[in-house]
Amino acid sequence: MSSRSLRHRIAIVFVGLLVLVMGLVLALVHHSSERIVERETRRELAVGAKVFQRLLEQNQRQLETAAAVLSADFAFREAIATQDQPTVRSVIRNHGQRIHAQVMMVAGTDGKLIATTQRASAAGDPFPFPDLIAAAEVSGRSAGLRQMRNGQLSGQLYQVVLVPIQAPTRIAWVAMGFHVDDRWAADMAGITGLGVQIVRTRAPGVLASSGASAGTQDASVEVPLDGGLQAVLRLPVAQVQAPFEQLQGRLLGVIVAAVAVFAAGSVMLAGRIVRPLHELSAAARRIAQGDYAQPLPPAPRDEIGQLAGSFEQMRTEIASREERIARLAYVDALTDLPNRTRFLEAFGRLSPGAGGAVLVVNVDRFALINNALGHVVGDRLLRAVAGQLQPLVPEGGMLARLWGDQFAFLLESAGPEAARRFADTVLAALRDPVTLDGQRLDIGASVGIALFPDDGLDAATLLRRAELALATAKRRHAGIAFAQETGGEPAHEQLSLIGDMRRALAAGEFTLAYQPKLALGSGRIVAVEALLRWQHPERGSIAPARFIPFAEQTGFIREITPWVLESAVHQAAAWHAAGLDIAVSANLSTLDLLDPHLGRRVRDLLEAHAVPARRLCLEITESALMDDPALAQAHLDELAGLGIKLSIDDYGVGQASLAYLKSLSVDELKLDRSFITAITESPRNAAIVESTIMLSHALGLTVVAEGVETPAELRWLREHGCDIAQGYGIGRPMTAAQFEHWLAEFALRTVA
Amino acid sequence: MRRALLPLLCAAALAAGSASAATVEVLVQTPAGTPLADAAVLVEPLAGTPARPRARAPGAKGVAIEQRGREFIPWMTVVQTGTSVDFPNNDTMRHHVYSFSEPKRFEIKLYAGKPGQPVVFDKPGQVDIGCNIHDWMEAHVLVVDTPYFARTGADGRAAVTNVPAGHYRVRPWHPLQKAAVAPQDIEIEEAPVRMTLLLDARARQPKPHTEDDPDRY
Numbered sequence: 001m002s003s004r005s006l007r008h009r010i011a012i013v014f015v016g017l018l019v020l021v022m023g024l025v026l027a028l029v030h031h032s033s034e035r036i037v038e039r040e041t042r043r044e045l046a047v048g049a050k051v052f053q054r055l056l057e058q059n060q061r062q063l064e065t066a067a068a069v070l071s072a073d074f075a076f077r078e079a080i081a082t083q084d085q086p087t088v089r090s091v092i093r094n095h096g097q098r099i100h101a102q103v104m105m106v107a108g109t110d111g112k113l114i115a116t117t118q119r120a121s122a123a124g125d126p127f128p129f130p131d132l133i134a135a136a137e138v139s140g141r142s143a144g145l146r147q148m149r150n151g152q153l154s155g156q157l158y159q160v161v162l163v164p165i166q167a168p169t170r171i172a173w174v175a176m177g178f179h180v181d182d183r184w185a186a187d188m189a190g191i192t193g194l195g196v197q198i199v200r201t202r203a204p205g206v207l208a209s210s211g212a213s214a215g216t217q218d219a220s221v222e223v224p225l226d227g228g229l230q231a232v233l234r235l236p237v238a239q240v241q242a243p244f245e246q247l248q249g250r251l252l253g254v255i256v257a258a259v260a261v262f263a264a265g266s267v268m269l270a271g272r273i274v275r276p277l278h279e280l281s282a283a284a285r286r287i288a289q290g291d292y293a294q295p296l297p298p299a300p301r302d303e304i305g306q307l308a309g310s311f312e313q314m315r316t317e318i319a320s321r322e323e324r325i326a327r328l329a330y331v332d333a334l335t336d337l338p339n340r341t342r343f344l345e346a347f348g349r350l351s352p353g354a355g356g357a358v359l360v361v362n363v364d365r366f367a368l369i370n371n372a373l374g375h376v377v378g379d380r381l382l383r384a385v386a387g388q389l390q391p392l393v394p395e396g397g398m399l400a401r402l403w404g405d406q407f408a409f410l411l412e413s414a415g416p417e418a419a420r421r422f423a424d425t426v427l428a429a430l431r432d433p434v435t436l437d438g439q440r441l442d443i444g445a446s447v448g449i450a451l452f453p454d455d456g457l458d459a460a461t462l463l464r465r466a467e468l469a470l471a472t473a474k475r476r477h478a479g480i481a482f483a484q485e486t487g488g489e490p491a492h493e494q495l496s497l498i499g500d501m502r503r504a505l506a507a508g509e510f511t512l513a514y515q516p517k518l519a520l521g522s523g524r525i526v527a528v529e530a531l532l533r534w535q536h537p538e539r540g541s542i543a544p545a546r547f548i549p550f551a552e553q554t555g556f557i558r559e560i561t562p563w564v565l566e567s568a569v570h571q572a573a574a575w576h577a578a579g580l581d582i583a584v585s586a587n588l589s590t591l592d593l594l595d596p597h598l599g600r601r602v603r604d605l606l607e608a609h610a611v612p613a614r615r616l617c618l619e620i621t622e623s624a625l626m627d628d629p630a631l632a633q634a635h636l637d638e639l640a641g642l643g644i645k646l647s648i649d650d651y652g653v654g655q656a657s658l659a660y661l662k663s664l665s666v667d668e669l670k671l672d673r674s675f676i677t678a679i680t681e682s683p684r685n686a687a688i689v690e691s692t693i694m695l696s697h698a699l700g701l702t703v704v705a706e707g708v709e710t711p712a713e714l715r716w717l718r719e720h721g722c723d724i725a726q727g728y729g730i731g732r733p734m735t736a737a738q739f740e741h742w743l744a745e746f747a748l749r750t751v752a
Numbered sequence: 753m754r755r756a757l758l759p760l761l762c763a764a765a766l767a768a769g770s771a772s773a774a775t776v777e778v779l780v781q782t783p784a785g786t787p788l789a790d791a792a793v794l795v796e797p798l799a800g801t802p803a804r805p806r807a808r809a810p811g812a813k814g815v816a817i818e819q820r821g822r823e824f825i826p827w828m829t830v831v832q833t834g835t836s837v838d839f840p841n842n843d844t845m846r847h848h849v850y851s852f853s854e855p856k857r858f859e860i861k862l863y864a865g866k867p868g869q870p871v872v873f874d875k876p877g878q879v880d881i882g883c884n885i886h887d888w889m890e891a892h893v894l895v896v897d898t899p900y901f902a903r904t905g906a907d908g909r910a911a912v913t914n915v916p917a918g919h920y921r922v923r924p925w926h927p928l929q930k931a932a933v934a935p936q937d938i939e940i941e942e943a944p945v946r947m948t949l950l951l952d953a954r955a956r957q958p959k960p961h962t963e964d965d966p967d968r969y
Binding site (some may be wrong): 077081 | 758765815851852857880881882883884887888889892927
């Protein structure tokens with residue numbers, strides 16, 4: 001079982017080790033016990049055998065002494081000396097009883113019985129144990145275990161002692177026999193502590209036994225006796241083993257108890273170790289899920305406690321860091337308002353299906369102010385605007401700064417009417433002049449409103465729609481415009497446009513329209529701007545703003561621009577051939593400007609159509625320049641080297657400063673239409689435009705005013721030194737043929 | 753030839769016997785060649801030789817086996833049948849002299865000094881005498897019919913003197929002999945007879961006075 005749980009592993013390791021150690025101890029004890037039992041058995045047997053032999057000797061000596069004393073008895077000797085059978089028999093019986101001998105025999109020195117208590121024998125028979133006599137001849141007396149073979153006591157074993165009868169020389173032998181029976185064996189067993197059996201060597205049958213039949217588990221030792229006999233001393237091994245088995249049993253009990261206690265203890269300990277770990281891992285999961293609020297539970301002051309402390313520190317630091325990151329990610333550093341990302345996210349958090357409105361607010365003529373008064377002032381103005389808009393945010397709504405001077409409101413549950421009312425309050429709030437360093441700035445704003453879910457479901461679409469509506473509002477000077485008023489534009493249309501553009505280019509659906517540019521000094525039409533038009537076979541005319549940004553985004557513009565340049569140069573060649581002194585302007589996008597082959601391509605075109613370079617003007621937006629200023633400058637220098645006129649388009653929308661523009665090889669500055677629209681409304685803003693014109697002239701730039709619609713504007717521009725004007729007030733974009741016709745009419749009108 | 757010689761020899765003996773006496777000198781030794789002390793050398797007259805009484809008459813000079821130092825002295829005594837023997841006690845303690853031997857059974861119970869009656873050994877044979885109080889005390893009396901006998905000294909030599917000429921049988925005897933040896937017949941004339949006899953016997957070994965052994969009691 002391989003457990004993944006630390007708790008189980010700890011318990012298993014601890015208990016396993018204990019079991020191992022205890023097992024070793026038990027095995028050692030068992031092994032030692034066996035050896036001790038074996039040694040003890042041997043020792044007890046050896047001691048028992050020695051004691052047995054000693055006892056036997058002592059017994060024998062006692063019997064010998066007793067027999068010697070008896071044989072020395074004068075009356076006994078006298079009786080024996082009489083050789084009178086009845087007397088001798090009587091005396092041996094009598095004296096035999098004195099020393100408790102069961103058998104008495106008297107033999108002559110010739111080895112023949114003189115008298116015996118054995119009924120089976122008679123005087124004259126040979127003494128049954130001549131070997132004892134032989135031994136006694138040498139050492140004076142002898143003894144031994146002997147079996148009486150004859151008579152009724154046949155087979156009975158005796159300890160026989162033979163002593164001489166001295167009077168004073170040996171006149172006879174007296175033999176005394178003492179029973180060696182089970183009782184004797186039991187007595188011996190009682191003293192030696194061993195089971196005693198007397199057996200004949202190499203013959204079956206037990207002559208005397210202390211009882212207790214021999215067990216199979218007995219250890220035994222054999223003590224050789226005389227007379228072909230031996231004593232078998234037995235020791236039941238179980239008797240020696242008993243205390244050790246008891247010891248082992250108790251030890252086993254202790255081990256089992258110890259293992260149980262240890263198991264319980266280690267499980268508890270593991271639990272105490274693991275519980276804080278579980279809490280820590282739960283806390284870690286919470287932190288992973290982004291919940292930094294809940295502090296960690298208190299932990300003991302050990303290593304785990306230190307870990308928990310580190311964890312707690314990590315939690316608080318991650319929380320503060322994330323807060324900082326979130327702030328960086330979601331808060332606009334300049335105004336402290338939520339940024340675009342935060343705005344999109346807030347929209348995503350709206351309950352699905354709810355309605356509402358997205359309002360995009362743009363400060364009018366901010367770029368102009370920014371350029372005229374500097375970025376520092378521009379930034380302070382933006383902060384002031386944010387400060388004015390902030391209090392307007394309703395409950396549950398949001399105000400964000402999207403970029404530049406573009407702000408957005410998110411109004412939940414707001415319908416068209418509520419949105420319009422809110423937009424009115426926004427405009428009202430921004431209508432008051434802003435005072436910066438004691439200088440009053442009149443600012444205005446426009447608001448584009450997109451409603452959801454009607455105008456879109458996602459924030460990006462809604463913002464874009466609102467921005468389109470904003471553009472509409474600005475164009476109309478209406479202040480407020482709804483996305484719905486700008487015409488329906490299903491979201492999927494953009495995608496199909498991209499696919500359509502490629503086909504349109506091949507099918508010749510793109511055309512160029514030419515808008516005249518009037519030189520205010522001479523009152524002559526000196527140039528036209530070539531504007532791209534798309535006549536869609538199904539949707540009709542598609543405004544450039546609706547497909548050119550996508551062409552730029554997808555890079556398709558790189559295929560369109562060559563066509564535009566080709567067409568424009570071609571037209572310029574035609575007019576040049578016709579004797580018309582008209583320059584043609586074409587627009588370049590960012591991608592075009594970064595194309596390293598741009599200069600060569602333009603030169604080739606001019607050469608191919610034999611057009612003088614001054615008849616071609618290329619218009620570049622500020623933002624196109626800002627993408628890679630160094631590369632842009634290099635390419636512009638190359639184009640300028642060809643003699644082509646270069647114009648900065650939509651000046652005032654972007655952030656480019658005049659100082660930077662001066663470093664470029666540009667000839668012309670086109671003021672964005674929004675400035676022109678403002679000049680007749682606010683004298684102060686007019687002053688900004690005027691100063692811009694003066695500055696541009698000082699830098700040697702031609703100033704072109706775009707979006708000139710009224711005679712008043714035209715007049716103001718002429719009066720304030722603007723070089724060239726362009727707009728509906730002069731002439732709409734038209735085909736080349738229409739332009740030629742219009743130009744003829746214009747010439748007539750001017751003359752008139 | 754033997755038949756022719758025998759009468760001649762007999763005649764010579766008879767002639768000499770009546771006329772003179774001689775000494776028989778005997779060396780008794782064990783088969784190992786060790787001189788045997790306390791052996792009796794008996795010279796027994798064969799048929800035809802008169803067994804005249806010894807020069808010193810029995811009783812004239814009494815035979816005694818005294819007890820001194822808790823020992824019988826002498827250890828070995830040879831007497832002619834009918835001799836009275838005294839057992840004077842020269843020790844400070846009493847003795848209890850007894851004999852269970854067939855030729856003469858007697859018992860002189862606990863006495864001091866000289867007992868009243870001497871013991872008369874009236875049958876030939878060996879009489880072993882002990883003391884019932886002192887087991888180590890031992891004396892042997894060899895009762896013989898012949899008047900010609902002697903006891904070997906420490907050198908194993910004995911001389912039987914004044915043996916009249918005639919035919920005799922010479923026999924050694926020792927109380928501890930293992931078996932009787934065959935006697936040797938000799939002719940005694942005037943010249944002394946020297947002979948060596950072999951007798952397989954255990955020499956007397958003084959028994960320890962167990963009473964004096966302090967370890968025993």
